[in-house]
Amino acid sequence: xxxxxxxxxxxxxxxxxxxxxxxxxxxxxxxxxxxxxxxxxxxxxxxxxxxxxxxxxxxxxxxxxxxxxxxxxxxxxxxxxxxxxxxxxxxxxxxxxxxxxxxxxxxxxxxxxxxxxxxxxxxxxxxxxxxxxxxxxxxxxxxxxxxxxxxxxxxxxxxxxxxxxxxxxxxxxxxxxxxxxxxxxxxxxxxxxxxxxxxxxxxxxxxxxxxxxxxxxxxxxxxxxxxxxxxxxxxxxxxxxxxxxxxxxxxxxxxxxxxxxxxxxxxxxxxxxxxxxxxxxxxxxxxxxxxxxxxxxxxxxxxxxxxxxxxxxxxxxxxxxxxxxxxxxxxxxxxx
Amino acid sequence: xxxxxxxxxxxxxxxxxxxxxxxxxxxxxxxxxxxxxxxxxxxxxxxxxxxxxxxxxxxxxxxxxxxxxxxxxxxxxxxxxxxxxxxxxxxxxxxxxxxxxxxxxxxxxxxxxxxxxxxxxxxxxxxxxxxxxxxxxxxxxxxxxxxxxxxxxxxxxxxxxxxxxxxxxxxxxxxxxxxxxxxxxxxxxxxxxxxxxxxxxxxxxxxxxxxx
Numbered sequence: 001x002x003x004x005x006x007x008x009x010x011x012x013x014x015x016x017x018x019x020x021x022x023x024x025x026x027x028x029x030x031x032x033x034x035x036x037x038x039x040x041x042x043x044x045x046x047x048x049x050x051x052x053x054x055x056x057x058x059x060x061x062x063x064x065x066x067x068x069x070x071x072x073x074x075x076x077x078x079x080x081x082x083x084x085x086x087x088x089x090x091x092x093x094x095x096x097x098x099x100x101x102x103x104x105x106x107x108x109x110x111x112x113x114x115x116x117x118x119x120x121x122x123x124x125x126x127x128x129x130x131x132x133x134x135x136x137x138x139x140x141x142x143x144x145x146x147x148x149x150x151x152x153x154x155x156x157x158x159x160x161x162x163x164x165x166x167x168x169x170x171x172x173x174x175x176x177x178x179x180x181x182x183x184x185x186x187x188x189x190x191x192x193x194x195x196x197x198x199x200x201x202x203x204x205x206x207x208x209x210x211x212x213x214x215x216x217x218x219x220x221x222x223x224x225x226x227x228x229x230x231x232x233x234x235x236x237x238x239x240x241x242x243x244x245x246x247x248x249x250x251x252x253x254x255x256x257x258x259x260x261x262x263x264x265x266x267x268x269x270x271x272x273x274x275x276x277x278x279x280x281x282x283x284x285x286x287x288x289x290x291x292x293x294x295x296x297x298x299x300x301x302x303x304x305x306x307x308x309x310x311x312x313x314x315x316x317x318x319x320x321x322x323x324x325x326x327x328x329x330x331x332x333x334x335x336x
Numbered sequence: 337x338x339x340x341x342x343x344x345x346x347x348x349x350x351x352x353x354x355x356x357x358x359x360x361x362x363x364x365x366x367x368x369x370x371x372x373x374x375x376x377x378x379x380x381x382x383x384x385x386x387x388x389x390x391x392x393x394x395x396x397x398x399x400x401x402x403x404x405x406x407x408x409x410x411x412x413x414x415x416x417x418x419x420x421x422x423x424x425x426x427x428x429x430x431x432x433x434x435x436x437x438x439x440x441x442x443x444x445x446x447x448x449x450x451x452x453x454x455x456x457x458x459x460x461x462x463x464x465x466x467x468x469x470x471x472x473x474x475x476x477x478x479x480x481x482x483x484x485x486x487x488x489x490x491x492x493x494x495x496x497x498x499x500x501x502x503x504x505x506x507x508x509x510x511x512x513x514x515x516x517x518x519x520x521x522x523x524x525x526x527x528x529x530x531x532x533x534x535x536x537x538x539x540x541x542x543x544x545x546x547x548x
Contacts, residue, residue, distance in 0.1 A: 083417050109417070202367070
C-alpha cells in the first residue's frame with residue numbers, strides 16, 4: 001500500500017478535517033456526531049435533506065452538502081454505514097419543522113442505520129421519510145430490481161430531491177419526485193483496477209493485467225463477469241445497450257447522462273466513453289437533457305467508470321437543471 | 337455451573353481478543369464476496385468494548401452487555417453495528433440485574449440476541465448470514481440444557497453452530513451485499529456466520545478455562 005496517510009484508523013476524520021478547513025464558510029461538522037451540515041441556514045423553512053453512507057466515495061457524500069442538494073451527510077468509516085445515532089443527530093439538526101427526507105443507497109447497513117435513526121427521530125415528533133437509490137443493473141436481474149445496489153445514480157437522486165426541497169415542496173412531494181427519478185435511473189459500470197482500503201492495506205479484488213470486471217460495485221464487489229479488456233467503444237456499447245434495454249429507454253425519450261470515473265481513470269478516457277455514448281443515443285434518437293462527465297462518486301483509487309442514464313419528465317428535468325451550489329457541485333440555474 | 341459477574345466480564349474481554357486475533361482472516365473472507373471491511377470494523381468495535389468494560393465497575397452482567405452493545409450501535413455503524421450492537425443490548429436488557437448466570441441465563445442471552453438480529457436483518461436459516469451459525473446453536477443449546485450441564489450443552493451446541501457456519505459455504509447468498517453475486521457467492525464462507533462462530537468458540541474456551 002502506497003498512500004499519503006498518517007494512520008489508517010483516522011483517515012476519515014483527518015480527511016473530513018481537511019475538507020472543512022478548505023470550505024469553512026460552507027460546511028461544519030456536528031460536535032457530537034460525524035455529520036457534515038451546511039453552515040448557512042436556508043433562507044426559508046424547508047424540508048431537510050440528509051444523506052450518508054460509508055467513506056471512500058469522494059466527492060460523495062460530503063461534497064453534496066450544499067444549496068439545492070443535501071443539508072447534511074452522516075459519514076461512516078470507509079465503505080461502512082454511519083451509526084444510527086449520528087444520522088439521528090443530523091436529522092435533528094436540519095429539521096426546520098417541515099420534516100426530513102433521507103436520500104441514501106440500497107445497502108443493508110445503511111438501511112438498518114437510517115431506519116433506526118428514523119425511529120429515534122419520529123419518537124420526538126419529527127416527520128421522516130426516505131428514498132433509496134437502487135440503480136445498478138448489474139447487481140440483480142430486473143425481476144428482483146428492489147435488491148439492486150446503488151451506484152452513481154444517487155447523485156441524480158440528490159440533485160432532484162435537493163432541488164425539490166429548495167423549491168419548497170413538502171416531504172410527500174419530494175418523496176414522489178425523487179422516487180420517480182430513482183425508478184427511471186439505470187447505471188452500469190466496469191472496473192479495471194482494484195482499490196485498497198487503508199485499514200486492510202490490500203487490494204479489494206484481483207484482476208489479471210488484461211482483465212476487466214463488468215458490473216463492478218462501488219466497494220469493489222464483484223460484478224457479473226470478468227472479461228478480456230476491449231476497446232472503449234466496445235465496452236461502452238456493451239454497458240449502454242444493457243442500460244437502454246433494462247428500463248427500457250425508447251425513441252424520443254429525454255435523458256440525463258452521467259459518466260462517472262471511479263477514482264483512477266483519467267477524465268480523458270471518460271470523454272472517450274462519452275463520445276461513444278452520444279453516438280449511440282443519437283442512433284436511437286434519444287435526446288440528451290444534460291451531460292455530466294467527471295468524478296461524482298468514486299471508489300478510492302479504483303480504476304473504471306460507470307454510465308448512468310435517467311429518463312426525465314418535465315418536472316424531473318426542471319429539478320436537474322435547477323441551481324446547485326456545494327463545494328464539489330456547482331451549477332447555475334439552467335432553466336433560465 | 338454458575339458464571340460470576342467477574343468471570344462473565346472476562347468472557348467478554350476474551351471475545352474481544354478473539355476478534356482481534358482473527359481480524360485478518362475475517363477481512364480475507366469478506367474481500368472474497370464483500371468489500372473487505374468486516375474484520376477492521378469488528379476489531380475497532382471490540383477494542384472499544386474492551387476499553388469501556390475495563391473502565392466500568394459494574395457487577396451487573398446485563399449492564400456489561402448493554403455497554404458492549406451501545407459501543408457498536410453508537411460508534412461502529414455498518415451492518416454489524418446494528419446487528420451485533422442491537423443484539424447485545426437486547427440480551428443485556430433480558431439479563432439486567434443479574435450478577436451471576438446459570439445455564440438458562442445463557443440460553444436467554446443468545447436467544448435474545450438471535451431474535452434481535454433476525455427481526456432487524458430479516459434473515460432466515462439458509463440465507464448465508466450469521467443466523468446460520470446462531471440459530472442452530474440456540475436450538476441445540478436449548479434442547480441440550482434439559483439434561484446436560486452448561487459446559488457440555490455448550491459444547492454440543494457449538495458443534496451445531498460450526499456445521500451451520502460451514503453450510504454457508506455452499507449457499508447462494510440471498511441477503512446483504514453478497515446477495516447480488518448470486519451463483520458467484522457459492523464456495524465462500526459467510527463472514528458474519530464466521531465472526532458469530534468465533535464469538536461462540538471463544539465463549540466456550542473461556543468456560544472450559546473456568547472449569548480447570
